[in-house]
């Protein structure tokens with residue numbers, strides 16, 4: 354154990370925790386803003402700290418404070434099961450959180466001949482861990498709904514149970530098809546496999562190699578996260594709030610946040626398994642390391658462009674209409690944020706310039722590439738989360754018998770057939 | 785078979801419909817277009833930036849906060865007949881009557897309270913009033929206060945509200 358390995362392990366753990374927890378307020382805010390923008394509204398954009406509204410993201414923190422201060426209320430009829438009633442949201446939340454921990458954020462670091470995984474939980478059986486821990490989340494839903502002794506909550510719990518039996522099989526079988534293709538249950542190995550190309554030009558991303566399994570996986574993960582079009586367990590238009598009807602204050606918040614952590618985890622799994630994870634298409638880690646100065650130059654051109662677009666967008670949109678007399682500090686905010694962005698860009702440029710053209714330090718280059726991969730991962734993660742959100746505000750909810758029908762009559766045979774074909778092709782290619 | 789029977793063709797049985805994914809694609813196209821348009825130009829969204837921008841489209845039929853109207857001689861038009869209090873579905877009008885000493889009419893309210901926290905703004909009180917003494921044409925749509933008592937409107941306050949649409953005095957008691 355060298356110092357490097359300890360540092361990398363601690364940093365990956367912190368990174369994993371931050372990526373899972375800090376994205377919750379961002380995702381809640383994104384959900385609300387995107388929903389309103391889709392519906393031609395503005396959404397929460399006013400809460401601020403010292404005039405800084407950051408587009409309204411501060412609202413989520415205000416909401417957390419509100420939920421913390423709310424009255425804890427327990428229905429009087431849950432006498433014996435109170436501890437489980439309290440534990441149920443925690444199960445859902447923790448399961449989603451733990452499942453996130455096996456996602457690799459960057460390629461395995463090779464420092465002084467040591468291979469260090471950039472993974473919060475550096476395990477080689479990541480996919481199995483995800484399937485096992487991720488499936489526990491629904492237990493929290495079922496416990497919570499069942500223990501509420503409430504008709505609606507019980508119906509929600511029953512629906513959650515019916516959901517599990519409809520998607521789990523298809524999920525497992527489509528994941529199996531990927532395991533056969535990538536010849537590994539390790540997420541990191543999967544991403545490395547996907548950084549290659551096939552037929553000379555097409556990036557070997559899972560969605561292009563295994564389109565059917567990819568679609569089944571996405572559908573099944575939508576079901577697993579309890580998001581639209583599979584919100585049958587919550588079913589607010591039919592059964593009040595489903596399993597969480599009786600849960601108040603922080604217990605409700607746990608379910609609520611658990612949903613977003615689960616969505617984040619599902620996005621991470623999807624991009625890791627079928628969208629090339631932390632890799633950009635066509636450039637593998639080795640390419641970036643061997644042509645480091647080219648890579649640094651490309652980044653030095655790209656970063657100012659992105660920042661310029663961002664600042665232009667801010668100056669146009671972080672304003673009020675001409676008819677409104679006061680801008681509520683938005684001009685000031687735009688100015689401060691623009692300066693901060695420019696300073697950050699200059700700093701990054703200086704670092705890249707030094708690393709790319711003056712220092713010949715392989716360790717520093719490796720770390721720079723790893724950080725870049727983390728950034729790519731975060732961008733992809735956010736894009737897929739936005740996709741989740743757009744889908745939610747586009748499609749109506751399935752009835753839960755329709756979900757079962759879909760799972761058993763379409764997804765299951767399709768994934769079985771796909772697995773068979775995959776196996777035949779893989780055996781044919783390798784032998 | 786009777787000729788009146790109309791056979792409705794069922795949709796949703798073609799392969800494209802059954803796949804469901806093309807439909808999701810079409811839907812996402814619509815929602816994404818809205819999202820993209822609005823993200824690129826937030827200020828073009830057709831909403832009111834309330835409270836900096838106030839609504840300008842309140843019509844004369846809008847049921848705003850109540851007011852008690854005046855006669856032409858600027859005295860209260862209400863004759864304390866209790867019609868409004870009887871009609872009120874929320875029982876939130878509380879009137880106490882006294883004899884009117886100035887000879888204009890026989891009776892007038894000594895006190896007249898409307899509890900706007902109970903009020904459902906149905907407008908039945910306005911319909912019931914025989915003297916056109918209570919109206920909801922103030923155009924006031926936003927009511928705030930720091931305590932529950934702030935929301936109980938007294939006679940003086942109700943008399944002080946101005947009509948927003950030109951008709952100031954009661955049309956039935958001049």
Ligand code: SF4
Nearest residue numbers: 872903904906907909
């Ligand atoms: S508007 Fe309706 S509820 Fe309100 S005071 Fe008049 S009658 Fe009562």
Ligand code: SF4
Nearest residue numbers: 862863865866868913
């Ligand atoms: S407001 Fe009209 S209905 Fe009510 S007591 Fe006065 S006169 Fe009668």
